[in-house]
Amino acid sequence: MxxxxxxxxxxxxxxxxxxxxxxxxxxxxxxxxxxxxxxxxxxxxxxxxxxxxxxxxxxxxxxxxxxxxxxxxxxxxxxxxxxxxxxxxxxxxxxxxVVEMLLINHPLDCPVCDQAGECDLQNLSYEHGTSGTRYEEERRTFDRQDIGPLIQLHMNRCILCYRCVYTADQITDKRVHGVLGRGDAAEIGTYIENVIDNDFSGNVIDVCPVGALTDKTFRFKNRVWFTKPVDAHRDCPKCSGKVVLWNRGSDVLRVTARKNEYGEVVEFICNECRFEKKEMSDWTIEGPRHIARASVISANHYELPVVNPQIIADLPESTTKELHLIPRPI
Amino acid sequence: MGLKILTEHINVPGIDTLETYRKMGGYRSVEKALKTMTPEEVVEEVKKSGLRGRGGAGFPTGLKWSFLAKPEGKPRYLVCNADESEPGTFKDRVLMEKIPHALIEGMITSSYALGARTSYIYIRGELMFVLRILEKAIAECYAAGLLGENILGSGYSLDLHVHPGGGAYICGEETALLESLEGKRGNPRNKPPFPAVWGLYGCPTVVNNVESIASVPWIVNNTGDEYAKIGVGRSTGTKLISASGHINNPGVYEIELGLPVEEFLFSDEYCGGIWKGRKFKAIVAGGSSVPILTGELFLKTAEGTPRVMTYESLSEGGFVSGTMLGSGGFIVMDDTTCIVRNTWNFSRFYHHESCGQCSPCREGTGWMEKILHRLEHGHGNMHDIDLLVNVSKQIEGNTICPLGDAAAWPVASAVRHFRDEFEWHVKHPEKATAPGAVYSGAEDLAFA
Missing domain, CATH: 3.10.20.740 (Ubiquitin-like (UB roll))
Structure with missing residues (x-):
């Protein structure tokens, strides 16, 4: 020790x-x-x-x-x-x-980015960044890349944290995903625009701290702070099946793995759970997901189940005697 | 003429063949070390010699060797860093090209001292022809029983491999070199753990520069105490200096450390003075990564003491008025050199060579290059100069490997010593961007 x-x-x-x-x-x-x-x-x-x-x-x-x-x-x-x-x-x-360096070539397209509201870079720059920029040069840009029907790569937003590279390396069998080029021209790539074809490939979306890798089944569907996250699980032969559903009304818009308070995935989930099971009937709902108060997602988010206070028990017996006879609204 | 340890026989015809090299007294150190000394005794001699790493950092080689972890059941490796890519430094190339056996002899003796059974020479990708020279020399050694099983009947076996890199500057950083040697992307590793504990393939490894390793045979032959007598103070031995730029006799020179810089720069035996009778304006004394200095500050320190060619003397005054001996890339600039353009050029190099792994270096080197490009081409503002210094401060010391520092120092020092020249570029862009225009002093700033 x-x-x-x-x-x-x-x-x-x-x-x-x-x-x-x-x-x-x-x-x-x-x-x-x-x-x-x-x-x-x-x-x-x-x-x-x-x-x-x-x-x-x-x-x-x-x-x-x-x-x-x-x-x-x-x-x-x-x-x-x-x-x-x-x-x-x-x-x-x-x-x-360092935060300034991370942002100088970032497109700052938060208004159209799916990650906005749950972006680590956004949180970081609110806390440690400055309100203006000293960068007058043209920002470095890349073409948008398609890596399969399920995952979108937006290299402009990438901060080269290498998390997705390690994920693709360590939890999937084949090594198809790496870094090409060097310096500020370095980019995440699947040499060349290969599809990541793997049951656990979707996890690269969860580990990405910014909006560089996004879920194509959720792209532009909704803003994350309008959705209601609930914990849910199902019997999955491939993974633990423990997920978070991001709902709008009774529609499941997105499925992600559960993350801890530092944004780290607790248990990686498979692509079937993530991309294919988009009906409430596929899942057993556990309850609302805990969201930190600091997050924008927690606005209008009520976690505790509404419990009727025990007023009835304290009333005199005479008033409760025929209570069961009163018709209740359904 | 000073004492020559490495380049004594460099002009002997056929010195690149084993036969001639042995005739000149080569491979005596292998016989001496393998037959009469224990590995610990060799390490002790190198420690006593005070030999400092010739790759740039100047870390004592013997001390580095003694840090090597020796766990049971794990092989140990010696890797020679021949990825010489620093702009202005070209000494290792000459050494390997002319006397390949000097390096191989050093590798055998050093590997024996460290207990390595397999050693590697990681050579820069552009030096393919040198690689062929080395491979030919290694084949000669295998045939003569100097490499392979049971060397000279001593019971010690060693395999030596030459591995070419892809031509990336970053692979000269020792941990990036090891990654590259393992077949991975040349990204520097986080330290600790240091290579002495966790190096090549996770085994204890020593990484040394070509010149350091080539100095070992002389130390073994003549003892470390003799070597320590050459030089001044903690800068012992001889050093190869790659002199280039605006001088009369550019080339690689072997000097005894402690030589006065004035003698080195102006005597006909070495650089022969500034060419075309021009004025001595500035110097980069140890390869492009070290701080640039004005001519006056280089010849004499801020206190007025004349400098000598040692690690200590050149760095006197710290970063304010000193520089570093580094890897010995001696770039001299006369008064027709535009410092802004030169700084931009260095910056462009570091931007191109940054590996892109950690954010301050990846983004900062590009940012500095773009600001310098603007200044040089007459589109700069006064606040750009301060911004440049500020960006370099944000990179310096915050990166994984020293490339960030190496990119920041030349920029910060150029602004420190030649600020008026940067201001001239901002105030008089039409003059500064005219072909061949160079800032010639304070009058330029005032009246033009």
Whole structure:
């Protein structure tokens, strides 16, 4: 076990835990944001640089500070480490710089983007970005790519987090999806515009933190904050069958995997559940999905089932005697 | 003439053949190390020599070797970084092209010291003809029993492979090199874990520059203490310098560290002074990644002490008024050089070579290039100059590998030392964009 101090809060975690996961154990406002790190995917992290933190004391044995800011998602803790995140102006300044870099070539087409409302980049720029831009140059653009009948790739919006690459690599059999080119010309591709033909290919949509990979069966159908998410499950021979249905009235508009508070998929789901089961009768409904209050989706979203308060029991017996005789509205 | 360790026999005809190379005393270090020394003793000699990595960072080689993890049941690897792609640096190429056996001898001795049974030379993709020279030399060694099973009857076996890269600058970063060698996309890895613990195929690995490895045989033959006597202070031994630009005698020179820079630049034995009798304007002293300096600041530090060619002396003054020895790419610029254009050109290189893995470098190098392009072509504003510095600060230190720093330093230092020239480009775009126009001093800024 290693004991570290993160933003002045002490926490004890097993050896080998990353700084980010130690911070997540504390939870709340001190947790650094993460755009590329994804717990279920091996090898992810270290790329987007928004989780940079300052290590002011390396360990109890070697108390020297680390010379540079480190990516908290890939740096393991040492016993006695002291880390600053929100307390360090240097970290906040660097993070602001990274967010600016992520946005300079982003098209900022949120008004027509399906991801709007549940976009990690949107949340990140609200929290750490600036309202204006210093970028006067022409933005880098790519042609829109079709990768099969179910998934749309919008490379302009991509921040190259490599999550979908690791997903395609690790949970599907064939390697058909990777990064082509380098520098700011690097792009996600399925050499060349191949269809991702695989039972679990749809998961690349869920892991994408931005609107680069979207669900073609949901494209332009609705804004995500108008839909009502409910937890549901079905008996699926391929996957756990535990999903979230995004409904409008009684129409199932979209099916996704369940995500935890850090936007990470809990259990990956198969394409049949995601793309084909779009009837309420296909599913057993569990109840409303919990949505964080900070999210725009939580507007007009009531989670708790409406329970009639127990007034009746407290009334005098005489008033309840013939209650059952009164006709009830159905 | 200073002492020559690496290039003593470079002009001997046929030195690229095993026969001539052995006649000149080659492969003595292999015999000495394998037959009379333990691997630990070789590492100890290299440690004593104070040899510092010649690839640019200047990390002590012996120390790097002693960090190599030695777990049971895992092979260890030595990888030679011959992916020399830094603009202005071309020393390794000359060494490998002329005396391929110097590198191979170093590889055998070093591999023995590290306990590696398979070693690799990762060579830059553009140097295909050098690869053929090396492969021919390796074949000679196999035939002579210097490589393969049971080398010279000592019981030690080594296989040596040459692997060409695809010509990407980023694959000269040691972890990107290892990824590339494994057959993957050349993206640098996150560190820690360092290659000494988790390197090639997940095994402990040492990655060394060509020149560092080629220096090992001399150290083994003549002991580390002798090597440490050459040079000044912590900069020991000799260094190959690739001199280019506006000088009379461009080329690769082997110098003893501690040589006064004035002597190196102006004596006829080395660079021979600035060509065409022009003025010495600026210099990039260690390959395009290091901060650019004005001529005056290069010859004498801000305090007025004359500089010498050592790691310490060149970096005196930090980033404010110093630079770095780096990989020894010595680019001299006379007073007809436009610094803005030069900076734009460097920036274009880093934009093109960024791997695109981490966001500050991927986006920032392109942004800097576009701003510099605008400034150079007369479309810049005054605030662009500050923006440029600010963007470089946002990249520096926030990236996975040092390419981000390498892209940021030349830009930041160019603005620091030649700000008036950038301002001239903004204030007088018609003059600045005229063919061959160069800023010639403060009068230009005031009256033109």
């Amino acid at each position: 290693a004991k570290i101090t993160f933003d002045g809060i002490e926490v004890e975690v097993p050896d080998g835990t990353t700084i980010l996961n130690a911070a997540r154990k504390i939870g709340g406002k001190v947790v650094p944001p993460a755009m590329c790190y994804y717990t279920p995917l091996k090898g992810s992290g270290g790329k987007c640089r928004v989780c940079l933190v300052k290590v002011t004391q390396g360990s109890a044995k070697d108390p020297r500070p680390m010379p540079k800011l480190v990516a908290s998602c890939v740096t393991p803790v040492q016993d006695g480490m002291v880390v600053e995140n929100t307390l360090s102006p240097q970290v906040l300044e660097a993070r602001k710089g």
